[in-house]
Amino acid sequence: MASSKMAFAAILIASLFFTASLAFPAHHEGAYPTGQSPKPGLSPDYYKVTCPQADEIVVSVLKKAIAKEQRIAASLLRLLFHDCFVQGCDASVLLDDNDGVVSEKNAIPNKNSIRGFEVIDEIKAALEEACPHTVSCADTIALAARGSTVLSGGPYWELPLGRKDSKTANMKLANKNLPPPNATLHRLINFFQRQGLGKVDLVALSGSHTIGAARCVSFKQRLYNQHRDNKPDRTLEKTLYHTLASVCPRTGGDNNIRPLDFASPAKFDNAYYQLILEGRGLLNSDQVLWTGSDPEVAGLVRSYAENKHLFFQHYVDSITRMGNISPLTGYSGEIRKNCRVVNKHIQ
Structure with missing residues (x-):
């Protein structure tokens, strides 16, 4: 009788272990974060044999x-x-x-x-x-x-x-x-939701603007007629306004370019978010991440401005998700x- 009880207990323990292993699968180095598994047919090793170089x-x-x-x-x-x-x-x-x-x-x-x-x-x-x-x-x-x-x-x-x-x-x-460069935050969120992407993806992927430049035509509205009132965007930092106005006149100069990240335009870092906190985002679609009255979005901007590692981590997750x-x-x-x-x- 005792031996049968012991056998039953062993089976029970094994069963619980198996159930737990299904609920909490082992983590393997290089595994994808939740939600980041490649689509069926996609693999980082897809060209490992056919074109390894x-x-x-x-x-x-x-x-x-x-x-x-x-x-x-x-x-x-x-x-x-x-x-x-x-x-x-x-x-x-x-x-x-x-x-x-x-x-x-x-x-x-x-x-x-x-x-x-x-x-x-x-x-x-x-x-x-x-x-x-x-x-x-x-x-x-x-x-x-x-x-x-x-x-x-x-x-x-x-x-x-x-x-x-x-x-x-x-x-x-x-x-x-x-999304157009003059999009409101509400519209930006909708554009991303249409692709199955959320607010974290929006803020993280916007960080791509840490490199590159934009034409004056993309932000001229902010300088001269933000709310169709012939006035500049009040959220635009004044020194930056004067700098931009000197390169982007009210008429003409549409194809002149300015860096999206004035602090380190050629370096992929988190300075983009730090500039947004100072009112120095170039495009309306950049600045509204901070001024668009969404606590979650604004909180992400501040977090990325303070923590480059967190920005990089979220960016990798989001660009992988977008690539899927x-x-x-x-x-x-x-x-x-x-x-x-x-x-x-x-x-």
Whole structure:
């Protein structure tokens, strides 16, 4: 009888242990945080056998391009956002006008604004030479965005790969889904929610503006007619106002550029958030993160301003989540040979 009780107890303990192991699975080094698991078909090791030197090739081209023009790092990072927010991360943003394709490059948020296409062309050509018909244009954008971030002093992240390229673009969706620089906080939150992204993602990913520049046309409204009253934005710090007004006159000068982060425009750090606390955010969409009367959003701005490590940690989580938006995998899409056109147009 005693032996049967002991056996029963052993079975019970084993059962409890098994149940607990299901509820609290072991953490493995390199595992993805909750909610960050790559989509089925995506893996950081996707090209481990077919093109193991892919990242090395991307970084090699990036180093030369960034040495030639520091601003290109921010432009390439921005390409990832403008791709993923329009029908998912599928390289649709790279397609030129062609038979059956109306390019997203001509959408209002993109026209005369997004750039870096020639660098993507150069990276893709190098990848095609080393590993023909292997690395997609969608993954090329993602690799270029990570490489640009790291080379600018920002964090490295495990990048799920294996996206395929779309055969279509969607200019209408680009006009609808890409946030304008004068957006209110409420609108920004809605733009991100539409992509399945939350307030943490909004504030963390806005930190990409720690590098790069914007044209005067993107913030001129703040200088001269913020509320359609012919007056400047009262949240704009006065010294910055005079500096910007000297470069961006009321009429003309729309294509003059100013850094998004005046403190360290070429370095990926948390100075962007520190400037926002001082009323020195360049775009309305930057400054409203602090002045938009949302305690959670404002609290995140302050936290990132005080803690660069926290910003980097949240940024990695958020950009991974954004890179998981509706990728084409498996037999969906294609691997374009030329990122500007679908394969049927290549002879």
